[in-house]
Amino acid sequence: MLLICEPMKNNETKNMMQEFAQNPARGFEMLYKAYSGPLFRYLRSSFNLSREEAEDILQNVFLPWVTTPEKFTKVEHPASYLFTSARNAALKSRGANREQPLDEDRAEIAGESLATRVETGLAIDEALAKLPLEQKEAVVLKLWIGMTFEEIAEVQQCTLQTVASRYRYAIARLKELIPWQR
Amino acid sequence: MAKIDKDQFEELIERNAPTEEPSAAVFVKMQKEAAWNQPQPTAHRSPAAGIIILLTAGLVLLAIWFLPGQMPESHGPTSLRHETPEPAPEIGPTDVIAAGELPIDTGFYRFMKYKSDDFNLSFHDETAEMSLLAGEIDRI
Numbered sequence: 001m002l003l004i005c006e007p008m009k010n011n012e013t014k015n016m017m018q019e020f021a022q023n024p025a026r027g028f029e030m031l032y033k034a035y036s037g038p039l040f041r042y043l044r045s046s047f048n049l050s051r052e053e054a055e056d057i058l059q060n061v062f063l064p065w066v067t068t069p070e071k072f073t074k075v076e077h078p079a080s081y082l083f084t085s086a087r088n089a090a091l092k093s094r095g096a097n098r099e100q101p102l103d104e105d106r107a108e109i110a111g112e113s114l115a116t117r118v119e120t121g122l123a124i125d126e127a128l129a130k131l132p133l134e135q136k137e138a139v140v141l142k143l144w145i146g147m148t149f150e151e152i153a154e155v156q157q158c159t160l161q162t163v164a165s166r167y168r169y170a171i172a173r174l175k176e177l178i179p180w181q182r
Numbered sequence: 183m184a185k186i187d188k189d190q191f192e193e194l195i196e197r198n199a200p201t202e203e204p205s206a207a208v209f210v211k212m213q214k215e216a217a218w219n220q221p222q223p224t225a226h227r228s229p230a231a232g233i234i235i236l237l238t239a240g241l242v243l244l245a246i247w248f249l250p251g252q253m254p255e256s257h258g259p260t261s262l263r264h265e266t267p268e269p270a271p272e273i274g275p276t277d278v279i280a281a282g283e284l285p286i287d288t289g290f291y292r293f294m295k296y297k298s299d300d301f302n303l304s305f306h307d308e309t310a311e312m313s314l315l316a317g318e319i320d321r322i
Contacts, residue, residue, distance in 0.1 A: 028212075037203045041200045054204070066215055124194075143188075175191055180194055
């Protein structure tokens with residue numbers, strides 16, 4: 001799986017932003033390729049948004065980058081910037097924090113055995129949906145997006161300790177909700 | 183901060199990470215809105231921009247010209263034109279009324295002299311002296 005923070009941990013982010021400053025068309029293509037998927041999955045998993053809602057927010061998050069690229073050439077951490085923008089937009093959207101409707105392909109296996117449901121991730125989705133938003137975000141950003149606690153703290157605008165606590169509580173709760181082989 | 187090792191449960195969750203991607207339409211929409219895909223101002227637009235600037239400047243000048251129109255009509259632009267100073271009339275060399283002499287050639291003097299031959303304001307008047315001299319001669 002491509003983790004969002006892979007490019008953040010080396011010089012790729014710097015190269016992307018340099019490219020964006022010199023050639024916005026090419027630089028944006030690189031940024032979009034690196035972050036659109038993780039942002040989309042983050043919105044879908046953390047805020048229980050439909051595909052259309054997540055795509056609308058994704059578009060709103062990236063749109064200023066293409067209409068006024070000169071304003072973003074100085075951004076040093078595009079991932080933090082984009083995820084924070086997406087988070088704020090999602091919190092404002094009326095669809096945030098509601099029960100996530102099951103996708104058709106996942107609804108079909110809802111009646112399957114526990115092992116199948118765990119294997120397909122459905123049980124995980126169901127358990128995640130029962131967590132408070134901040135805890136759910138911490139798990140999604142840490143395990144699915146690949147962010148460090150420092151980066152998550154930047155997105156959630158809280159302290160490192162708070163993020164670590166949220167993550168630990170979330171994992172403990174998920175262990176209760178999801179039957180798994182120890 | 184010390185790295186937290188993931189346990190098997192965390193790895194299980196990590197393995198079940200969603201893999202879905204946004205549809206390609208999102209990227210296409212943004213490319214349509216992108217500044218680099220908008221028509222750039224070209225050279226043939228420059229004259230149009232120049233005309234607009236000239237028209238704007240003309241309108242500003244007209245506004246300045248008609249600003250005094252808010253004043254009473256008598257103080258309008260036409261009146262102002264009349265108020266422009268006319269060239270001063272050329273004045274010839276002024277008549278010297280007195281140049282070290284008494285003003286004996288004034289109208290009053292001539293009038294009184296017409297009434298009475300004896301009227302004389304100046305003993306320096308040559309004509310008066312001459313008439314007095316003639317009177318003396320007659321008496322002799």
